[in-house]
Amino acid sequence: MLLGWDALRSSDWSQLSHAYGPATDTPGHLERLFEDDHAGWAKTIDHLYWSVTHQSSVTTATPPAALVVAGLLGDQRLDQPITADGLEPKPVSAHLLDFLAIVAEGTEPDRTEGEVWDAYCGPPIDELDMVWRSKPFTEGYEAVIKCREVCPALVDPVLQRLTADDLHTRLAATSTAALLGLVPSVTNRRAEIIKLLEAIAHSADIHHERAHALVERLARSTR
Numbered sequence: 001m002l003l004g005w006d007a008l009r010s011s012d013w014s015q016l017s018h019a020y021g022p023a024t025d026t027p028g029h030l031e032r033l034f035e036d037d038h039a040g041w042a043k044t045i046d047h048l049y050w051s052v053t054h055q056s057s058v059t060t061a062t063p064p065a066a067l068v069v070a071g072l073l074g075d076q077r078l079d080q081p082i083t084a085d086g087l088e089p090k091p092v093s094a095h096l097l098d099f100l101a102i103v104a105e106g107t108e109p110d111r112t113e114g115e116v117w118d119a120y121c122g123p124p125i126d127e128l129d130m131v132w133r134s135k136p137f138t139e140g141y142e143a144v145i146k147c148r149e150v151c152p153a154l155v156d157p158v159l160q161r162l163t164a165d166d167l168h169t170r171l172a173a174t175s176t177a178a179l180l181g182l183v184p185s186v187t188n189r190r191a192e193i194i195k196l197l198e199a200i201a202h203s204a205d206i207h208h209e210r211a212h213a214l215v216e217r218l219a220r221s222t223r
Contacts, residue, residue: 001153004071005034011064017139019054023061026052030068033078033092041082041092048099058106060139063146066103069096070157079166090168097161097172100154104179107148113184116144151183155193162196174200 002010008030016023029047032040052065072078078092087095108116120141158180161173174197180186181193 001067001150002071003067003153003157005068007064007067007071013061013064016059016061016064018051018059018061019057020051023052023059026061026065030065033068033072033075033096036077038080038082041078042087045082045087045092045095045099048096049102053099053102053106056102056105057140058103058143058147060143060146062103062106062143063150066100066147066154067150069099070154072096073157073161079164079169090172091166093161093164094166094168094172097158097169097176100158101172101176101179103147103154104151104176104183106144107151107183108144109182109184113145117141120144148183148185151180151185152189155180155186155189159193159196162200170200 001007008027011027013023013027016026018026026047029044032044048065048069052059052061073093073096075093078096080091081089082092082095083089108119111119120137155177158173158176161169162177164170164173177193178197181190186193
């Protein structure tokens, strides 16, 4: 799959949507990541957190945005820390990894594809469900399935950040790798991911990092 700039330019954003409507503004936000613009970076991160994904849910704009972000994880410019209202002060790359963690979690890995279909497009299961979902939400189903399809392409860029110089970035990469290992389309990489988390848990110089990796490894290996 295409990553980075190629993914940005090859996607038809006019056919996609995010939490607040058509995703025609998303390319402009993503383009800021290719520029040296700290204020623009902060706005883009906010857009990824609250529009492209929203309250841990994915949209049809999420899969191509994730591919763009994955292609930028190795860009040293984005290892610069960023401070903005509402954002934890840490490198841009760590924030981007956090976004990819939301993408992985948004694939609803505990559900089969049939269960995802039933959740979004099946008949309401009770009166409350009928209130919230008066008709099939096929776009929501498609967003989840498309995110599952792109997740294998996210694995290697994320794993490469497990050895980043910055602790925030390494911790974010650890969490994101662990979550990716749960996605159904990434099962063939799961053992590899768990092995890497074990290595970090045993060898990291910082106690907090060792504990974080161990928790992530144990949590993912028991599911």
